[in-house]
Amino acid sequence: MSNTETQSILVVGSGITGITAAVEAAEAGYDVYVAEKNPYLGGRVAQLHQYFPKLCPPLCGLEINFRRIKQNPRIRVFTMAEVEKISGEDGNFDVTIKMNPRYVNEKCTACGRCAEVCTLEIDNSFNYGMNKMKAAYMPHDMAYPMRYMLDPLLVNSDEAQKVKEACPYDAIELDMTPKSLSLKVGAVVWATGWKPYDANKLDTYGFGEFSDVITNVMMERLASWSGPTQGKIVCPSDGRAPETVAFVQCAGSRDENHLPFCSGICCLASMKQATYVREQCPEAKVYIFYIDVRATDRLEAFYTKVKKDENIQFFKGKVAKITQDESGKGLTLRAEDTTAESLQEITVDLVVLATGMQPNTADSPIPFDVTYDDYGFVAAQEAKPGIYAAGCSRIPTNVSECVQDGTAAALKAIQSIVRR
Numbered sequence: 001m002s003n004t005e006t007q008s009i010l011v012v013g014s015g016i017t018g019i020t021a022a023v024e025a026a027e028a029g030y031d032v033y034v035a036e037k038n039p040y041l042g043g044r045v046a047q048l049h050q051y052f053p054k055l056c057p058p059l060c061g062l063e064i065n066f067r068r069i070k071q072n073p074r075i076r077v078f079t080m081a082e083v084e085k086i087s088g089e090d091g092n093f094d095v096t097i098k099m100n101p102r103y104v105n106e107k108c109t110a111c112g113r114c115a116e117v118c119t120l121e122i123d124n125s126f127n128y129g130m131n132k133m134k135a136a137y138m139p140h141d142m143a144y145p146m147r148y149m150l151d152p153l154l155v156n157s158d159e160a161q162k163v164k165e166a167c168p169y170d171a172i173e174l175d176m177t178p179k180s181l182s183l184k185v186g187a188v189v190w191a192t193g194w195k196p197y198d199a200n201k202l203d204t205y206g207f208g209e210f211s212d213v214i215t216n217v218m219m220e221r222l223a224s225w226s227g228p229t230q231g232k233i234v235c236p237s238d239g240r241a242p243e244t245v246a247f248v249q250c251a252g253s254r255d256e257n258h259l260p261f262c263s264g265i266c267c268l269a270s271m272k273q274a275t276y277v278r279e280q281c282p283e284a285k286v287y288i289f290y291i292d293v294r295a296t297d298r299l300e301a302f303y304t305k306v307k308k309d310e311n312i313q314f315f316k317g318k319v320a321k322i323t324q325d326e327s328g329k330g331l332t333l334r335a336e337d338t339t340a341e342s343l344q345e346i347t348v349d350l351v352v353l354a355t356g357m358q359p360n361t362a363d364s365p366i367p368f369d370v371t372y373d374d375y376g377f378v379a380a381q382e383a384k385p386g387i388y389a390a391g392c393s394r395i396p397t398n399v400s401e402c403v404q405d406g407t408a409a410a411l412k413a414i415q416s417i418v419r420r
Ligand SMILES: Cc1cc2nc3c(=O)[nH]c(=O)nc-3n(C[C@H](O)[C@H](O)[C@H](O)COP(=O)(O)OP(=O)(O)OC[C@H]3O[C@@H](n4cnc5c(N)ncnc54)[C@H](O)[C@@H]3O)c2cc1C
Pocket: 012, 013, 014, 015, 016, 017, 018, 035, 036, 037, 038, 041, 042, 043, 044, 045, 048, 050, 051, 052, 053, 081, 082, 083, 191, 192, 193, 194, 195, 216, 217, 220, 265, 269, 272, 355, 356, 357, 360, 364, 390, 391, 392, 393, 397, 398, 399, 400, 402
């Protein structure tokens, strides 16, 4: 076994946490492998329109990190990759990675001819199913790596051969199959992040039944220039600009029947999204229904700023039920106003459910003997000697804390290698 191999670090997941861990470790002189399940790097922040509190576009920061990755020969990236097995110990792990087929090889120049001839359409998962896209597709406009992929439905359809022949670079391989890759690494950083809590489970809020009830992650895509409406915030039922919008905080969070914990970011995310609405629709009225406002440290200043807007009304009360008018347009929210101790009904055009963040480790645990908390987050930063959990696989939190946590995990991984 070569010494270089066991001095390398495997980072699993390439959201902001994993990317940070990878570039920090590589720039400190360590070889890094990145295994990412998606066909692109960046994780959930690639789907956000802006970041609170500065309201800057996440793709700027991601671009800088992608450049650091491209320029650093110490980093090897595997997309469509999932870790199947980890064995061994601190300083000497054997890892098996499953590489799923993309059906497009590295000869792809992103010319888009495959998509031009493809007529088969599938749900656009990057836009949370709010629109359709071709089954030969670029995962999103700023994707890294900038390479097309084919959906398995297309590969198994009558159109597959036509799409393959349209590629002038011989980049399409319809017979690509899953492959297995074995690595030896000295340490592992686990950064597989989160998924939105399933709003279909909130049976009194009408998600899935009323098309103008959406979730906070969908709102990010609606507001984004690369989203299903090219950045226009509209009511999905008929495409009109909403005059009134309600944000329902703790939609499933701090609730024993759903997610008993607070994700810590949903209040700030809704305040940020209220600014999206107010910027686009100057006359719009926004209601934020909350139990407690969680805006800690310097983020309090963002809360204070948003609260100053007279068209944004904070309403202390948990929404009990949402119903739709017979016309199929207005949505009425019933909530107890806990400050006035009265039952209130407010009718709006669009409702945004602020659903929380659930750890991906709850469904897809680390293939090693590791302890989790009651909610599925990895219980400790040092999951096991040599295996370090970071970002939202460890705690639900915001981007700046993920960056700090990713850096800390890289340092721990380096220390565990250096110790030997
Ligand atoms: C509506 C909403 C708005 C938000 N807005 C903001 C904001 O404005 N500012 C802010 O600071 N924070 C915001 N956040 C929080 C922010 O999204 C998170 O802090 C951030 O996404 C966490 O990054 P992460 O890398 O830990 O996880 P993720 O972004 O989830 O990345 C994890 C990566 O791991 C990959 N992965 C998962 N499982 C596997 C596996 N088994 N093998 C390989 N790869 C895997 C995933 O595909 C993904 O690429 C918001 C959250 C929500 C819900």
